[in-house]
Amino acid sequence: MPYESVTANLWENIIASMHNGVIVVNSDNQISLMNESAQKLLSVHNEDWKGQSIKTLIPNSRMHEVLEGGESSIGEKMVISGRACMVNRTPLYENGDRVGAIAVIQDISEMDHYRNLLKQMESIIEFSTDGIYVVDREGVTMQVNTAYEEITGFRRDELIGRRMVDLMSEGYFDQSVSLLVLERKQRISIIQRIGGKKDVIVTGNPVFDEQGGLEMIVTSVRDITHLNDLRMELEKAHTFSQMQNNRYTIKSGETEQSIIFRSPQIKKVYEHIQQVAPYPTSILLYGPSGTGKEVMANLVHDLSERREKPFIKINCGAIPEQLLESELFGYEAGAFSGASRNGKIGLLELADQGTVMLDEIAELPLALQVKLLRVLQERQMRRIGGTKWRHLDIRIVAATNQDLRNQIKSGKFREDLFYRLAVVEIAIPSLAERHEDIEPLMDHYFTYFCRQYRINKQMSEETKDILIQYHWPGNVRELRNLIENMIVSVPSTMIEPVHLPPHIRDQGQFDPFTSLKERVQQFERRLIHEVIEKNSSLRKAAEQLGIDHSTLLKKMQRWEKG
The missing domain is CATH 1.10.10 (Arc Repressor Mutant, subunit A)
Incomplete structure (x- = not known):
């Protein structure tokens, strides 16, 4: 068989097997060749097309322009038989003469369909409220949606193209579910720490190709930080509801605990507290027992921006030393023998964003002084038996009736903790040092308890005079307790000197000639x-x-x- 015949047959076979449609026209724009793909596109099932003008089958054909001008037309979009097509037209030459033209037609309607489908899928991924993170079989980031950017605070341009191993080593994540899925070839869910500050639950889903090989991992990410916050608030609420049974904490802010004064000494204290209360500074209140340090601590809280947050008073001297650490810091489940299986939130953690009054701070054991110092310095704490450090935002108001500087000299109190607590020192004078406050305090508590117990009583002027002259070694606490005692114990409506305790009644009766x-x-x-x-x-x-x-x-x- 001649070479030319072999070559012609070869080209006919090549054209016949092409996926794209091929149509050849002669110089008169008549169809001389059409492969099977073109016949299928034009719905031609016999050979009647041979010798017909191409416009008979494709009315909008522009082959004649190629025949007349001799210039190729590449990549023109047009609709043929109702389908979107891409058409390339090229003049055909023989021995230097233009003898026809050839058109290659590519049906792009399916391609457009898949492209539109891809756009729809991208839109679905982009507008998903869950974060979406896609990596390839090598663990390289392929795609990240907007929700992921908003949840994590990471931009997609700093993630796409990066290996998960490198991102994890740089602290973006504490662990990678994608790497776990690459290793185990199955769906995996974990709780991930993003940037060291936000908790998310991530689920990695493997995507396999037709041969069963792992092609990519699609990870969905959901922010659970707010769920953890809700769980913490629930735990706090539960603990608060149980605090009435906790004999180591005292609820502050009762109606009777008002700031009642007439003396310049307490006025100065009040003005000092007004000045410092708005700031988160630690305060040390010191003075004799019963002078009203708790009332002043309550005032600090009420005048601060933390007034709507918890105010917890902890009596360091009332809690047994072996229980004090667990009461202050809480513990994780199973931290020690006898621990609650659910763990327990500590009083310091319970007061987060609020104020803590550490009463009788001098009684705090040295070992716990170290831990408290760390809380004040680093603003974080860890429960007993726990590994997770928790951020803590509390304002400390410490109180004592002892000289902490002497305690430091005797080695009973840490000097570094003292200076952390005593950023602002406020001395509360004894009642004997502010004689002017006795009468208004007496009147206040008398009115309060009469209303509290719905009792109508009066106090004689002579009784008042004796109480005003008394030196009140127990300070305001002694005065308050005495007034309550008289109101509930004295049967008559008028309280006379005879109703007073002997040590108070007799203290005003002395010999004028006594030296x-x-x-x-x-x-x-x-x-x-x-x-x-x-x-x-x-x-x-x-x-x-x-x-x-x-x-x-x-x-x-x-x-x-x-």
């Missing part, structure tokens, strides 16, 4: 007797009085002989 030295001795004896009654040992009483234990013993022995 100053004798009066001082009487006062000293009465004061020491009251302090001894309030303390469990003579050694503690001596410490509170500020005298040596031996000195106290000598005084008591002298009084016994006298």
Whole structure:
């Protein structure tokens, strides 16, 4: 067979097997060749097309322009038999003469369909409220949607094209579900920490090709930070509801705890608190027992921006040392023998964004002083048995009736903690030092308890005078308790001097000729007797009085002989 014949047959076979339609016209624009793909597109099922003008089958054909002008037309879109097509037209030459033209037709209607479908899918992914993260079989980021950017704060341009291994090592994620799916070839869900500050639940879904090979991993991401916040608020609410049974914390802010004063000393304290309360500064309140340090702490909270947040008072001296750490810091489930299986939120964590009053701060054990110092320095804490550090935003108001500087010298209190607590020091004077406040406080509590117990009583002027002259070693607490006692205990509607306790009633009845030295001795004896009654040992009483234990013993022995 001649070479030319073989070549012609080869080209006919090539054209016949092409996926795209091929039509050849002669110089008269008549069809001389059409492959099967073109016949299928034009719905031609026999060979009647041969010799027909191409316009018979394709009315909008522009082949004649190629025949006349001799220039190719590449990539023109047009509709043929109702389908979108891409057409390339080229003149056909033989021995230098233009003898016809050839058109290659590509049906792009399916391509447009898939392109539109792809756009729809991209829109669905883009507008999904869940974050979508796609990586390929090599763990390289392919696609990230807007929701993922909003959830994580990461921009897609800093992620796309990056390997998950590298992103994880740079701290973007604490672990990668995509890498886990690549390893196990199955759907996996984990809780992921994004940027060290936000919790998300991520589910990695493997996508396999027709041969069963892993092609990509599509990960959905949902922000659960707000769910964790809700869970924490629920836990806090549950703990708050149980606090009435917690004998180590005291609810503050009762109606009776008002700031009542007339003295310049308390006015100065009040103005100082007004000045510092709006700031998150730590405050140390110090002064004798019963002077109203808790009331002042409550005032600090009420005048601050934290007034709508928790205010928790913790009595460091009332909690057994072995329980104090778990009460303050809480614990995780199973942290120690006897621990609740659900764990427990600590009082410090419970007060997050609020105020904590640490009463009797001098009684805090040294080991816990170190932990409290860390809370103040780093603004974070960790539950007993836990590994997770929790951010903590609390304002500390500490209170004591002891000289912490002396405690530091004796090694009972850390100096660094003292300076953290005593950024602002406020001294609360005893009631004996602010005599002007006795009468208004007395009137306030008398009115309060009469209303509280729905009792109508009065106090004689003579009784008032005796109470005003009394030295009140127990300070405001003693005055309040005495008023309540008289209102509920005295049967008559008028409270007279006879109804007063003997040590108060008799203190105003002295011999006008008694020397100053004798009066001082009487006062000293009465004061020491009251302090001894309030303390469990003579050694503690001596410490509170500020005298040596031996000195106290000598005084008591002298009084016994006298």
